[in-house]
Amino acid sequence: MIIDCHGHYTTAPAVLKDYRAEQAAGLGDPGYKPRPFDITIGDDEIRESVEGAQLKLQRERGTDLTVFSPRAAGMAHQDGNEISNGLWTRICNDMIYRACTLYPENFVGVCQLPQAPGVAPANCIPELERCVNELGFIGLNLNPDPTGGYWTDPPLFDRWWYPLYDKMVELDVPAMIHVSSSCNPHFHFTGAHYINGDTAAFMQVLTSDIFKDFPSLKFIIPHGGGAAPYHWGRYRGLAQDMGRPPLDELLLNNVYFDTCVYHQAGIDLLTKVIPTKNILFASEMVGAVRGIDPETGFPFDDTKRYIDNAPGLDPYAKKAIFEDNVRAVFPRLKI
């Protein structure tokens, strides 16, 4: 079985985006109260939105199950406040639940959180509990920068986050550390903000004791771990210079990298440098890059091909990356 641990509902019906745009526009008015989302989306619309996209690509590429979450850029926590983001998050998570219910063999849910700039992550706990306990979700996407590129809320090692970590441990769910869209003109969202968010998160766990405080907490750093594997020597050296433990001891019992790296040489480096047990198959489809690589004739984001062709991986290692590691990191996955 091949499990893609990183897929977003990027093809959700357009009325969702329209509703969110209305919310964002309303925020300028201090008296604005977001209206409830009262538009009916039929099951057929949901089927149509995934049949020609995620499901088609699963079939074409030979993958089985996608760990499915709301569109990452769509979370846009900076475009809302606690109330509007609460409504929006519930809507997005419910859409995931419906897709998973329609296609229980193809999708399993991961939620977004109702984070908002300046609002304590502890306030996200009721929605996380609802998604895990009532909707059967197996993990969450945690946005380390709800300000959308200005990074003015506390970093991941701050105790600000600890109540949420406590709940994650209790529920036994991992978090993918995934930023959302960027409202900072310095950072293109999929080209800079995503990758920089990954790298920042990695360094935040390297320099802190999060995993001493939460030994069973699990973070997935997407997009192949940002820059971390490419600069693995730098990170090993920085940890050593700081008197920190070696990286395998410091964080490799808790941190996992996905395989959203869109060329063979990148996957070859990832699979060479990072222990196999810390690598989870993912393609981020339908996602950041949608074209055909003219150098190979295949889609850039068909990452299964790169794993299939990675020279250093034996069949056991491939099975671990494609399935076993994903199951180990998502203990609630029972399919």
Add this chain to the structure above:
Amino acid sequence: MIIDCHGHYTTAPAVLKDYRAEQAAGLGDPGYKPRPFDITIGDDEIRESVEGAQLKLQRERGTDLTVFSPRAAGMAHQDGNEISNGLWTRICNDMIYRACTLYPENFVGVCQLPQAPGVAPANCIPELERCVNELGFIGLNLNPDPTGGYWTDPPLFDRWWYPLYDKMVELDVPAMIHVSSSCNPHFHFTGAHYINGDTAAFMQVLTSDIFKDFPSLKFIIPHGGGAAPYHWGRYRGLAQDMGRPPLDELLLNNVYFDTCVYHQAGIDLLTKVIPTKNILFASEMVGAVRGIDPETGFPFDDTKRYIDNAPGLDPYAKKAIFEDNVRAVFPRLKI
């Protein structure tokens, strides 16, 4: 000849740091006027500061010449205003000039700029002209984020920067795009802010027409180009999805990556993915990582070894990386 295009005067006498700390502390007082730097630093102190460090490492590692600039984290443009940063920059550049004058076969100068948050880069032109025309410097370090991790000044493609680019073209000097220290707790300086600054800069040139407007402008993106080479497929794909030209046409006549990547696998990826003509030898010594890699028994930042051992490089390619490319990017280098 082996030319290291990225070395900082990290070992400068401590009185410099003390002076800068006094400046930074004074900024809280609206009436503060920084005193001129009136401490005499003798030639012997300068000799002592580099003999046991940069020069010793040059000898040990078999490199010849270092393109030498002030300590990158020491620029700390966020800790000053136009006046204090102007004074500070002049002091730092003069120190580089003195080191280069004492060791003309070992060092050639690159300047920092008197940038400050909210201050137009055009105001840096007199100091750039002084460094190039009077001190014989061959390039500059350009900080894309003088706010130290909050990224609130305009990005590199904004016309805010264009007068400086005009002057760079006129003087025929390249810029290394190098952030400084971080005052944002999200970003460890050498582990996150540096690498993220590189990745952000790369994406800023990918999405803009800077090099259409300045066809002979040259940027060096340090630390192996941040995350760019590891995610080269993503960047090729994003450019294609956006209808931009292929990367070699769009930016590889103007953008160069250094070799400050501290393990063999990283250098192997860099030299495999990026055309040889776009790679410049560098070690950043004495810099971010100072220890011995227990996996190899050699210093992490002895990057010459990785180039020597890179499987895909023939002797011509190695000579290009070690010398010819550096000369091509720094036309004012005449040694």
